[in-house]
Structure formats: structure tokens, C-alpha cells
Amino acid sequence: MKVIDVINSENPTISMEVFPPKQKDKYESIEKATEEIASYKPGFMSVTYGAGGGTSEFTVSIASNLEKKYDIPILAHLTCISSTKEGVRKQLELMKEKGITNVLALRGDIPEDTPRDTKWEYSYATELIREIKEFDSDMCIGGACYPEVHPDSENQIEDIKHLKEKVDAGCEFLTTQMFFDNSIFYNFLYKVREAGIYVPIVPGIMPLTNINQLKRTLKLSGTVLPQRFRFLLDKFGSDEKAMKQAGLIYASEQIIDLYANGIKNVHVYSMNKPEVAKTLMTNFSEIIKWQQP
Numbered sequence: 001m002k003v004i005d006v007i008n009s010e011n012p013t014i015s016m017e018v019f020p021p022k023q024k025d026k027y028e029s030i031e032k033a034t035e036e037i038a039s040y041k042p043g044f045m046s047v048t049y050g051a052g053g054g055t056s057e058f059t060v061s062i063a064s065n066l067e068k069k070y071d072i073p074i075l076a077h078l079t080c081i082s083s084t085k086e087g088v089r090k091q092l093e094l095m096k097e098k099g100i101t102n103v104l105a106l107r108g109d110i111p112e113d114t115p116r117d118t119k120w121e122y123s124y125a126t127e128l129i130r131e132i133k134e135f136d137s138d139m140c141i142g143g144a145c146y147p148e149v150h151p152d153s154e155n156q157i158e159d160i161k162h163l164k165e166k167v168d169a170g171c172e173f174l175t176t177q178m179f180f181d182n183s184i185f186y187n188f189l190y191k192v193r194e195a196g197i198y199v200p201i202v203p204g205i206m207p208l209t210n211i212n213q214l215k216r217t218l219k220l221s222g223t224v225l226p227q228r229f230r231f232l233l234d235k236f237g238s239d240e241k242a243m244k245q246a247g248l249i250y251a252s253e254q255i256i257d258l259y260a261n262g263i264k265n266v267h268v269y270s271m272n273k274p275e276v277a278k279t280l281m282t283n284f285s286e287i288i289k290w291q292q293p
Contacts, residue, residue: 013043020058049077079108080122147188207251
């Protein structure tokens, strides 16, 4: 099943992102965690991809295993910044061989200490989207977007212009980078619609359940923490169990606000934590069955 069909369905959905292991000796434990997350029946699941090799060899195996065992649409990530055209084509051939028909096309992070004048075979996700379309026009292609502006963009106007180029190239839906203030998402949504981007945009929510995760997240994403979350952090950050519960409650409040304001689909960055998936799928068990009268 194509992910776009899930997104366009009548019912609200929650989807989950998982990631493959970085080392082979961790494969079994991560496979087990992703299977438990799949057992809670999210609308679809996405599996991340390691640039330039990294975890890329495990992306297809994790994705294929989940799709076969749990009959859940799987969205396999594919990055291009340090990849060759030959490497991308081989990865696409492997996906097709394993029956994976949904791809999240990403530029990926530029490796650290890379000289500014480095020449890549791909520079932008738009080029990868065109490549996928050329390879198999029936593949369902998603892309990423940044409500708080891509870190490499000069401003939001330029960022949205490039986003439209992705959509025009064949991107059927977009998922956002995490954010912690829904008003930022609503403002972004208004601007992209005004710019003529009408594909579905799925908000990305990350439940922050511990201090170390918070530090890593802020460093990588550059997202802004609202004062409300900072108060929560000050109060519960020193207690691991309390912080975990508080983070899940905060994420649940974000999700219910999105649903209440007409957003049907929410994508959760689960960090391979089955308890996160279980809590959220339980919290919204009746809502995801609900249909507009």
C-alpha cells in the first residue's frame, strides 16, 4: 500500500519513525524493538538511512521485515548528498526487489569537515526525486520540510521556494522536522499553501523523554524550545521517570491540538522506544478510529 493512500484516508493516523543499527551486533535488539513498535499498528512506519554507507545496508532489511511480518506500509528513507548515482540506483533496485514502494527522498547531512568546494553527484533532494521518478514512476515519494527554516537556507522565503521545487519534481507528501510549538507549524502551513504547495504535510513530533536526548535533539535540529517546555524541564528534568512521563504528556498535548485543528496525520520520532509507541497509540486509540460525521 502506498503511504499517500494512508495519509489521504478518512481516519486520523499516527505513524512511527525507527532507525536501523549502526553496528551489526546491535541488529537483533533493534529489529526486536521495531517489531514491537509495529505490533501497535501505526498507520505506517518509516526507516531511516545512513549517509555514505553507515546504516544504509540495514535500512532495506528492517523495512522489508516489518512490511512482511506486520502488513504495514513502510517508508524507506534514502539520502543522496554523499552518494553516487550508481549507489542510489543499486539501493532503488534493492528496494524494488524487496517490494518497497515508498521512499522518503532526502539530501542528508553533509559529513563533518567536508571542504566547502566539494563536488557531489547530488546536491539537492530535488535531484534525487527526479532520479527516483525516472527509475520507477509508480514509486510513492515523500520529502522533508522545516517549519523553522532549513539550516542551510538564507531565509524562509528561499526555503519554501526550494520546497516547491521538490513538489514540482514529483514529491507527493511532506513530513516536517520536529517542532515543540504548534503555532510554528500552523504559521508554516499557511505560508506554504500561499506559495502554491498543496500536497499533504505531516507534522513530525518527538517526545523528549530525557535530558541527553534533549541536548542531542537541539544540537541537530536547531529547533526552539518554548518557555512552557523549559518550565517542564526545570521541574522534572532531574528525575528520569518523571521526565519521561512529562515528555509523553507534552507530545500527547501537541498531537491532540493538531487533530483538533484539522490535521489528520502525525508522524512520531519514536527513537526505537516501544514504550513511546505504546503510550501514544493507547492515548489516541479511539481518536484514530474516529471519522468526521
